[in-house]
Amino acid sequence: MELSNPRLCFLLLSLLPGLVSALEITSSPTAPLEKASGQSVKLDCQFSLTSSDSGPLDIEWSLLASDNQINDQVVILYSGDRVYEDYYEPMKGRVHFNTPDPKSGDASINLTGLKSTDTGTYQCKVKKAPGIASKKMQLIVMVRPSKPKCTTEGTLEEGKDIVMRCSTTEGTKPMQYKWEKTSDSKLLPSSSVMDPVAGTINVKNVSTSASGSYRCVASNRVGSEECVLYLHVTPPHNTGGILAGSIIAVLLILLLLAIILYCFFRARKNKKYEKEICNEIKEDVPPPKSRVSSARSFSQMGSQRSSVGSMSPSNLHDYTLKSQYSMKSQYDKIPSTEEYDRPPSQAPLPPPTAARMAGPNLSRMGAIPVMTPAQNRDGSIV
Template identity: 50%
Template sequence: MELPPPAALLLGSLLLCGAGLTKGLTITSADQTMVEKAQGEKVTLPCKFTLSQEDQGPLDIEWVLIPTDNQKREQTIVMYAVDRIYNNYYDAMNGRVQFTDPDPKSGDGSIDILNLKSTDTGTYQCRVKKAPGIQTQKIQLSVLVKPARTKCYIEGTQETGRDLTLKCVSHEGSPLLYYAWRKSSSTEDLPATSLLNKDTGELLLKNASQEYSGMYSCVATNRVGTDQCSVELNITPPINTAGRIAGAVIGTLLGVFLLAFLVFCCCKKHREKKYEKEVHHDIREDVPPPKSRTSTARSYIGSNHSSLGSMSPSNMEGYVKTPYDQVPSEDFEHPPGQNPNFAPSKVAAPNLSRMGAVPVMIPAQSKDGSIV
């Protein structure tokens, strides 16, 4: 049987009211399954709920960290029970986690995590219990690291006509990182021959010209932040390679010549010192010092005297004996023209004895100088 329109509207209203009366505990937060934040920032994980008249048991709100490894147990982060907050379960977040509302029983069980770290990444679950109602909600948190310590540098020769590469590397930052280059010294765009790889940060400049010179900036970006660096490019004409090679050859030859000259001087000096040492050694050890003529004469006379004194009477028979009292006349024939007044005076043998002269016996000699 079809009811009239006013009766149908009244019946629908009664049904909705009945449904509302029988509805239990419900989490009303938006279904936000993924949250991304940067390291060092603050994040709020939502968990708002409503209660019904049928929920008469004690209110419990619990946040747990679900491990990625199924073999590990869930880790309780913070909990509200019996009108009290417990937040010292997880040492890694001790002092960094709290309920957003100091009185969670008002219907807001959201939590704040301060000073995020990359190790905070994971799946978090909110569980609200009030018997007989129970509801849960999961949220995936990703803590990303902003790009940092980005460095720019040039690889290649900065000469006209050469190919070179501008490189940009960020030493910190969560993937995925994207790089972008721009010429910051003017409003000009990148050179027409440039090729950019946004994933590696390399900017290839082919057949460079002096118009390419200027300041270039690189910006590294990921989902939570940016960082940048700059480098100056100065394209110059090519250097005279032939002149450089010639200069290098000449310098090398001069160096070799100087080295050879030093070696020669050292060897010569060494030979001179060695020669002086040998000569000094020979004189000191092999050659006795020369004696004076007087000493030589005395030695000769002494040796002759010893030799003559050692002769026996038998050996003296062949010699002509001259009495000491007979001294041969000292009248010599002087050559013509010599002044006879300078002739030596005659001294008798007895006078020679009285004067201390020593008689010497002179052996007779043959014409060839041998003793007869």
């Protein structure tokens, strides 16, 4: 059975008071809010009540957990005409209702001193029996980039490849990096390739014209920071001269070592030779006999002096003559070089004995008595 148009309109009008009397969140849906750390944000939640909503008013703000296994965390609560702000310890003292009396229809809250841990989905739930309504909104707290550091990798020599790098230690991604030259022509080298995400710029076959100052700007949605880099490209070094100098230095060192070793072994050889000569001299030279012969000669002289002291003057004269002739005879017995060369047939006759040459005979011949010291066979004076 089909309903007529009048009856349908009457039915809709009868249901309209029930729909109008329900509690309603009047704030329009908002896009995700992006704020920088340290800033403040207002989470808007406006609501309207009807005469049918006669129960007590409860307003609850909670931070929804990203994992279904974890319970949602209540941030702030209004219940029984009283505000409870210290529900969530990490936000203690940083979350407040926007108005002192939320019953007026404003359940919005303010968050101050935002931190990166405040990022998440927040839910505003308003309850006044029998009505109930809720609203969700997403907050993204981003960290501003810290001051970046500009560095270079590679040899700053003409013809080499270098990399200019820009990096930050803090900052919420996505992060963008931009390089620009601030001196001379303010144009990047023609062979450079820039990566805005990694913050690098590769320069192939760098030339001296690339020298100058460069600036890197690191930015995200909530802020930016920059650093400056000065690039100084030098001409290529004379590698041939360096190599030749190195070779000459090595050769000089080897020559010096060879001279030192030669002098060392030469001195060692001379020292060894002198030691051997000293040992040979000590072995060839017989022990001296002078002390024994001199002792014997002194004893003989002592005996002769004692015998001379006991003689009379006449006997002393005869004794002197005899000693002279005996000494002379001993010296005459020593053969000369010519006698050694003579044949046995030409050997000289023995000298006259002392018996033939008496003292009176010598005095007649005009001899003068001379006293000479006696010697033994090895030449020592007796």
